[in-house]
Amino acid sequence: MSAELFSVFYQFADVFAFLILSAAGLAIVFGMMGVINMAHGEFIMCGAYVTVGLVKLGVPLALAQGLAAVTAGLIGVAVEYLIVRRLYKRPLDSLLATWGLSLIVTQSMLLIVGSSITGIGTPEGSFAIGGYTFSTYRLVLFACAVAVLIGLYITFMKTRFGVIARATMQNAAMAKALGARTGRIYAISFGIGAGLAGLCGALYAPTMTLIRWAQRLWWKVSSPSWSAAPMSCSAPRRPP
Amino acid sequence: MFKLLDGPQTLGRGRTFWSCFLAVLAAALIYPVFADSYDVGNFSYFLIWVFMALGLCLMWGYGGMLSFGQTFFFGISGYAYGVLAINMGGGTATIAALVLSVIIAMIAAGILGYFMIWGGISGIFFGIVTLSATLVLAFFLGQTAGPEWHIGTARLNGFNGMKGMDPLTIGDFYIEGSALYYVMVALIVIVYIALRMLVNSRIGNVIVATRENPQRAEMLGYDVRKYQLLTFVIGSGLAGLSGALYTSWGQFITPSSIGLPAAAMPIVWVAFSGRSDLTATLVGSFLLLFGFQTITVYSQQAALVLMGTLLLATVMLAPQGFVLGVGKLVVDRWTRRRRGDANSAVAETGRLQSDEA
Numbered sequence: 347m348s349a350e351l352f353s354v355f356y357q358f359a360d361v362f363a364f365l366i367l368s369a370a371g372l373a374i375v376f377g378m379m380g381v382i383n384m385a386h387g388e389f390i391m392c393g394a395y396v397t398v399g400l401v402k403l404g405v406p407l408a409l410a411q412g413l414a415a416v417t418a419g420l421i422g423v424a425v426e427y428l429i430v431r432r433l434y435k436r437p438l439d440s441l442l443a444t445w446g447l448s449l450i451v452t453q454s455m456l457l458i459v460g461s462s463i464t465g466i467g468t469p470e471g472s473f474a475i476g477g478y479t480f481s482t483y484r485l486v487l488f489a490c491a492v493a494v495l496i497g498l499y500i501t502f503m504k505t506r507f508g509v510i511a512r513a514t515m516q517n518a519a520m521a522k523a524l525g526a527r528t529g530r531i532y533a534i535s536f537g538i539g540a541g542l543a544g545l546c547g548a549l550y551a552p553t554m555t556l557i558r559w560a561q562r563l564w565w566k567v568s569s570p571s572w573s574a575a576p577m578s579c580s581a582p583r584r585p586p
Numbered sequence: 587m588f589k590l591l592d593g594p595q596t597l598g599r600g601r602t603f604w605s606c607f608l609a610v611l612a613a614a615l616i617y618p619v620f621a622d623s624y625d626v627g628n629f630s631y632f633l634i635w636v637f638m639a640l641g642l643c644l645m646w647g648y649g650g651m652l653s654f655g656q657t658f659f660f661g662i663s664g665y666a667y668g669v670l671a672i673n674m675g676g677g678t679a680t681i682a683a684l685v686l687s688v689i690i691a692m693i694a695a696g697i698l699g700y701f702m703i704w705g706g707i708s709g710i711f712f713g714i715v716t717l718s719a720t721l722v723l724a725f726f727l728g729q730t731a732g733p734e735w736h737i738g739t740a741r742l743n744g745f746n747g748m749k750g751m752d753p754l755t756i757g758d759f760y761i762e763g764s765a766l767y768y769v770m771v772a773l774i775v776i777v778y779i780a781l782r783m784l785v786n787s788r789i790g791n792v793i794v795a796t797r798e799n800p801q802r803a804e805m806l807g808y809d810v811r812k813y814q815l816l817t818f819v820i821g822s823g824l825a826g827l828s829g830a831l832y833t834s835w836g837q838f839i840t841p842s843s844i845g846l847p848a849a850a851m852p853i854v855w856v857a858f859s860g861r862s863d864l865t866a867t868l869v870g871s872f873l874l875l876f877g878f879q880t881i882t883v884y885s886q887q888a889a890l891v892l893m894g895t896l897l898l899a900t901v902m903l904a905p906q907g908f909v910l911g912v913g914k915l916v917v918d919r920w921t922r923r924r925r926g927d928a929n930s931a932v933a934e935t936g937r938l939q940s941d942e943a
Contacts, residue, residue, distance in 0.1 A: 382710060429902065436905070437710055438652055442857055443901040445850060449894030453887040 349476025356480055359488035366491040367549060370498060371542035374535055378502075378515050381430055381536070382437060384445040388452065389540045392418045393547025394554075395455070401466045411548035418544020419537045426536035431529070468552045487549055494542065501538075511535055591779065593786030595648065595794055597863045597913070602920075614771050618764040626767050632875040633770040634831045639855045639871035640781060640864060641824030646853075647861030648785050649817040650797030651708075655698070655716030656825040656852040658723055661844035663691035663826030664833040665727070665742070668751045671834070673738035676752030684754060684830045691826025692819050699818035703811050708800070717849060724845040747840030754834045766835065773831075774868075777824065781864050784820070793817050825852075847890070854897050860910025870909035 368390065375383045393414040400410035429447065433440035471482035502508035513521040514531045522528045592599035598607075618626045638656050645651045666687035671680050702715055731744025742748055754761040754769070761769055784790050795803040796810045803810050833839045842848065859870020874896075881889040896908075904911045 432902065439901045439905060441710065442853065443898050446894040446897030446901065449850070450891050450898065453890040453894065457887045
């Protein structure tokens with residue numbers, strides 16, 4: 347009985363982790379900053395590709411994942427500085443510009459890397475409850491998702507940066523008048539969003555075959571059809 | 587009636603512009619005499635998409651409604667043409683199938699538009715809802731592979747696409763090659779002239795007024811929702827015309843001509859061309875399709891990268907559109923004598939754009 351219960355929880359945790367990790371960045375970029383970032387999936391893709399690349403170079407997985415998230419975050423800051431910054435007052439145009447960026451990045455990756463590269467295996471480790479075996483890595487993902495949620499809450503609700511960031515999103519002119527460096531705040535917030543997207547890609551990179559799944563993610567996250575996404579995870583779920 | 591051809595909502599007026607128009611039209615008409623039939627077929631193919639671009643230009647540039655759903659109505663009409671043409675048999679019935687499928691697309695636009703516009707959806711969410719509808723249709727048609735998915739004798743065939751319908755036919759005469767090309771050119775001219783008249787008429791003024799400020803237009807006593815719905819139905823109907831023509835051109839349609847990459851295309855064309863003017867959209871879409879086709883022969887990925895770059899560059903460097911900007915520059919140089927006149931026109935359009943943003 348407890349095995350069945352745990353199995354239900356395990357599946358819940360699996361879907362929960364995927365949704366939170368893939369949508370957390372969007373919550374900042376779209377939810378707080380109001381920027382429709384069609385290139386969100388590309389940041390996820392960036393995280394995944396950097397992770398795979400680094401692991402193949404011999405970097406330990408956890409370190410590679412951290413570096414991948416940081417890379418995505420830095421690229422996010424650059425994108426904000428070069429593109430999104432000029433379009434805050436033209437939301438439709440920011441949608442078009444990021445869509446253009448998304449087309450460029452996805453198709454360039456297809457040209458450069460090809461439509462498939464060999465993945466890296468899911469970290470070993472499983473445990474058994476009752477008659478079922480579960481993968482430990484899925485629980486690690488769940489823990490990461492919870493940690494991201496708590497971290498975000500603390501960052502934006504309990505720190506000085508969070509207060510200034512929220513003030514900037516609410517009324518940039520007033521925050522600026524009070525001495526906040528709004529430009530920097532915007533850039534950092536966008537960077538955090540992109541970094542979280544990269545983290546999602548990095549964490550899920552070992553569990554998936556890297557195909558162009560990331561580009562469609564934005565719609566899976568933002569529309570009810572998301573249930574198709576976790577199905578594409580190739581790691582064994584609930585093996586008998 | 588013909589007074590409406592020139593007006594405040596369209597750029598290009600007077601004898602010079604219409605002389606150029608007639609010259610281009612004449613060149614288009616004698617083109618098949620000099621070109622080989624393969625190129626003529628290709629040109630017809632480019633012209634198919636121009637209707638869709640003009641429809642989006644009307645909705646987005648004039649009406650201020652960014653619809654991502656052009657391929658939604660393209661798909662509805664394209665599949666409708668296939669189903670009707672197969673079920674009604676070939677021959678002259680294909681003409682009826684063409685007309686009916688466009689009407690079906692317009693009815694669909696009326697239903698979707700009614701719920702969106704009366705539901706108060708505007709701005710970005712208009713785009714999101716229309717794109718969602720598009721993706722739903724694309725995914726739905728993608729899973730119709732089984733033999734149980736058929737309408738009459740027409741199999742939908744899922745991702746493999748529907749095929750086997752007749753091209754446009756009158757009696758025993760298949761409209762293809764040069765004949766199809768001339769039909770396309772005639773349709774383009776009719777649609778272009780009709781849209782010009784529409785946007786310069788009273789209705790067009792209300793549509794533009796709604797784009798500028800819906801509340802103000804409403805306060806002036808217009809039921810803006812009706813005008814928005816009219817714009818949406820006409821614009822989507824033009825996408826439907828593209829769809830039906832596309833299916834009859836290739837006797838083939840697949841869900842991939844509805845899905846996300848396809849849905850992006852009309853927006854790229856119109857944004858690049860200059861969404862606030864019909865002529866710019868007409869010229870720009872054609873040029874872009876021509877360029878895209880030329881590059882796609884070598885690499886589809888490279889062509890899409892180029893599309894993305896164009897979209898990005900347009901938004902960052904020329905928010906009004908490249909063709910429109912270049913066109914204005916040329917016209918400015920050309921008519922230095924009437925400089926004050928031209929400048930005021932440019933300044934006016936610039937202001938409208940900034941208001942919209």
